[in-house]
Amino acid sequence: MRFLRIFWFHRCWTRRARTPNVASMLRYALKRLISLVISLAVASVVIFAVIEVAPGDPASFMLGVNAQEDTLAALRAELGLDVSKVQRYFNWVGGMMVGDFGTSYTYRTPVSQMIADRLWVSLPLALYALTLSTAIAFPVGIYAAARRGKPGDLTVMGATQLGIAVPNFWFAMMLVLVFAINLRWFNAGGFAGWDKGLWTGLHSLTLPAIALALPQAAILARVMRSSLLDILGEDFMRTARAKGLSRRQALWRHGVRNALIPVLTIIGLQFSFLLAGSIIIEQVFYLPGLGRLVFQAISARDLIVVESVVMLLVFAVITVNFLVDLAYAAVDPRLRSRT
Amino acid sequence: MSRSLILGACLSSLVLLAAAMSFVWTPYDYAALNIPDKLQPPNALHWFGTDHFGRDMFSMIMVGARTSIAVALVAVGIGMALGVPLGLTAAARKGSALDELIMRGNDLVFAFPSLVIAILITAVFGAGAINAIIAIGIFNIPVFARITRGAALSLWEREFILAARVSGKDAARISAEHILPNVANLLIVQGTIQFSLGILAEAGLSYVGLGAQPPTPSWGRMLADAQTMVSFAPHLALIPGLAIIVTVLGLNLLGDGLRDWLDPRIRVART
Numbered sequence: 001m002r003f004l005r006i007f008w009f010h011r012c013w014t015r016r017a018r019t020p021n022v023a024s025m026l027r028y029a030l031k032r033l034i035s036l037v038i039s040l041a042v043a044s045v046v047i048f049a050v051i052e053v054a055p056g057d058p059a060s061f062m063l064g065v066n067a068q069e070d071t072l073a074a075l076r077a078e079l080g081l082d083v084s085k086v087q088r089y090f091n092w093v094g095g096m097m098v099g100d101f102g103t104s105y106t107y108r109t110p111v112s113q114m115i116a117d118r119l120w121v122s123l124p125l126a127l128y129a130l131t132l133s134t135a136i137a138f139p140v141g142i143y144a145a146a147r148r149g150k151p152g153d154l155t156v157m158g159a160t161q162l163g164i165a166v167p168n169f170w171f172a173m174m175l176v177l178v179f180a181i182n183l184r185w186f187n188a189g190g191f192a193g194w195d196k197g198l199w200t201g202l203h204s205l206t207l208p209a210i211a212l213a214l215p216q217a218a219i220l221a222r223v224m225r226s227s228l229l230d231i232l233g234e235d236f237m238r239t240a241r242a243k244g245l246s247r248r249q250a251l252w253r254h255g256v257r258n259a260l261i262p263v264l265t266i267i268g269l270q271f272s273f274l275l276a277g278s279i280i281i282e283q284v285f286y287l288p289g290l291g292r293l294v295f296q297a298i299s300a301r302d303l304i305v306v307e308s309v310v311m312l313l314v315f316a317v318i319t320v321n322f323l324v325d326l327a328y329a330a331v332d333p334r335l336r337s338r339t
Numbered sequence: 340m341s342r343s344l345i346l347g348a349c350l351s352s353l354v355l356l357a358a359a360m361s362f363v364w365t366p367y368d369y370a371a372l373n374i375p376d377k378l379q380p381p382n383a384l385h386w387f388g389t390d391h392f393g394r395d396m397f398s399m400i401m402v403g404a405r406t407s408i409a410v411a412l413v414a415v416g417i418g419m420a421l422g423v424p425l426g427l428t429a430a431a432r433k434g435s436a437l438d439e440l441i442m443r444g445n446d447l448v449f450a451f452p453s454l455v456i457a458i459l460i461t462a463v464f465g466a467g468a469i470n471a472i473i474a475i476g477i478f479n480i481p482v483f484a485r486i487t488r489g490a491a492l493s494l495w496e497r498e499f500i501l502a503a504r505v506s507g508k509d510a511a512r513i514s515a516e517h518i519l520p521n522v523a524n525l526l527i528v529q530g531t532i533q534f535s536l537g538i539l540a541e542a543g544l545s546y547v548g549l550g551a552q553p554p555t556p557s558w559g560r561m562l563a564d565a566q567t568m569v570s571f572a573p574h575l576a577l578i579p580g581l582a583i584i585v586t587v588l589g590l591n592l593l594g595d596g597l598r599d600w601l602d603p604r605i606r607v608a609r610t
Contacts, residue, residue, distance in 0.1 A: 039447055047459065054463040165587035167539055169546050170562055170580035173569055181570045276452035280543055284566070295547065298462040310459050318450045 028329050036322045043314045048089050051307045057081075058105045061301050079103065079304075092307070101308040106300040111308045114293060121191055122282070122289035125205050126274040129212035133274075134267060136217040141224025141263075146251060148229060156221065163218025168277055172211035172284040179207060189286035208285045212277050216270050223266045228259040261328065268324030272317035344596025350589025354582075358404035367395035369402045370554050378572045388574045390564065396574070399556040400582050406468065406557040407586065410550070411537030413472045415530050418479020423526065425480070426487025427518060430495060431510040442488070445481035453478040454543065461549040468551040471544045479533050486529050490522040524601040528594050535590035542583050558583050 059075040060067065076082045080091055080102070095102060101111035144156035180188035186207050194201045231237065232255055240250040279291030286292070290309055297305035361369075366386070373393030381388045387396035429441040457474030464470050491514070494500060503513045544550035545559025553560065558579040565575035 035443075035446075038443075039450055042447055043450065050459055050463055161591060162584070162588060165535075165584045165591060167542050167546075167559075167562075167580065167583050167587075169543065170576070170583065173562065173566060173576050174580070177569050177573060177576070272452045276454040279454060279458065280547055283547055294458060294462075298458070303462070306459065306462050310455050313455050314451055317452055321450060 025330065029326055032322055032325055036318060039318050040315060044093055044311060047307055047311050048092060051303050052085060054303055056301060058303065062105050096311065102304045104302055104305050106302040111305055114305065115309060115312060118288060118290045118293045120194060121287050122278050122291065125208055125278050125289060126271065128205050128209040129274050130271060132209055132213035133217040133220055133270065136213065137220035137224055141221040142228060142256060144225040145228035145232065160218040160222050163215055166215055168211050168215050169280045169284050171214060172208065172281055175207045175211055191287050208281045208287060212274055212281050216273060220263065220266055220270065224259065224263050227262045228255055231255050231259045265324055265328055268320050271320045275313055275316060341596045341599050343592040344600055347589050347592030347596050350585055351593050354404050354586045354589060355408065357401045358408050361401035361405050365398035365401050367398045369394060369398040369556055380574050387578045390575055391568060396578055399561060400578060403556040403558045403561060403579065404582065406551045406555055407538050407541050410468055410472050410475065410541040411534050414475035414479055414537045415533050417476030418483045418533060419526065419530060422480040422483025423487050426484040427491055427514040429484065429488045430491030431514050433492060441484065445484050448478065448481045457544055458549065466549045466552060471541055471550045475537050475540045482533060483526065483529065486525060487522055490525050491518045494518050494521055528598045528601065531590055531594035531597060535587045538583065538586050
């Protein structure tokens, strides 16, 4: 039965996607792809320009005030700082395209290696938080919409209003106070590492993920509720009831599925909030992720690291938004003609 | 008036009052160190207790409100001052290259995670309240530009605008005299929401040391200081956190309430 349902959904999906609108979808995807490339190019110029404005010479910073001029010149040549700014920009962008982000001024190690090491903490944290946020928001939003105006709905709306107002780093501190210091269920900070096993790694990331997820879940639950309420007022929902489906059946078979379309967009947008939010949360939990790397780099004036991490985060956000747009256009053909 | 409007107005007024009063009166000097009285829990003398230097938390919260409000308010001002004219221009020149340029520019700013760029700006230009204002303000520009353009586009189709054009007014004058007053309600509501987001952003930046610098008290900074002492003096973290929540909650409720109150369709539906 379950297989049949999946098969039916798959057929509907492929029919909708393939039959009449392949050309318009491709056109839309191409337009969005061009926009993505332009956005990335402009973003890289802005980031490079902002970093270039920064006062101070990295070579002098690394070698100190007493360094000899020839030593400084040699280091500048080694770091690729002895060429024009335009050349440096193209070297930086060209390097990033092949995975070479340059060499850290402070640690003298490849930035790509540093980022790769930290990504193993930040990315799972953002995905863990996204999963939690979705897992909390969906049932809560559906529950509130199904009980519109009743005490259950009002309680959920009140709780979500409060959830939006809570700063995640404060919430993180409260989680540490309760679950790490008082109950001792979790560590107050640090990351055990994935080499100790999946469970141990996830256990270290649980409190940070909850801290990141709950405020986002509050937003997502509200979006889910309002999206579902819009759908519940549609004619096809009345038709579903008229043909004999119970309220619950109509809600689950027709309501939730259609309400998911705008919710998916918000989930995509939340990814950027979670990535950015993880920068602060990593500070609370002393997690060795990209956030801590950025702050260490800022305090050491290791601007090549700051530049590369920021570009990577922007790239991730722009790409996720691009994928969300494509997914949205695939299920809602009106969007393709609008742009 | 809705309950959320009244509650939001009360909570927001409370915080604004505390911030305004801090200019003329605080129970104690917020910067005065008093080591013998350090880490006292809330009591009759120190209503919100004292911190690790014996400073009065109530006084610090009052002055901290000033910092948060100032940063968020100026950031909203920057967003409105630049975003609204951009939105009005884009709507007036709908479909033109200028419209396209403005909207794609907006998309680009939206694509940057705001906190990341705030970090970039403060990393390069140094930490401080002014740079925090600029960082938060930049991200308010596309918000106001989009919302203004969206609302203005539908107004440009209305008869009274056509009448204004027939009477010989140019696009700039129509935007200023007819479009702007009609989108003002929307901007006030959005301004309230951006104000609350600004409070959260300022707290976040101060928490990581990129916002207001000591000795200026800020709620985010107070939370950062409290982090290592939360196990034996939880009030140090609880009180600034609750101050942020009350302010943001108040502003969000105020924004929701204002939206319902200022939107005649919702008012009519309710009556």
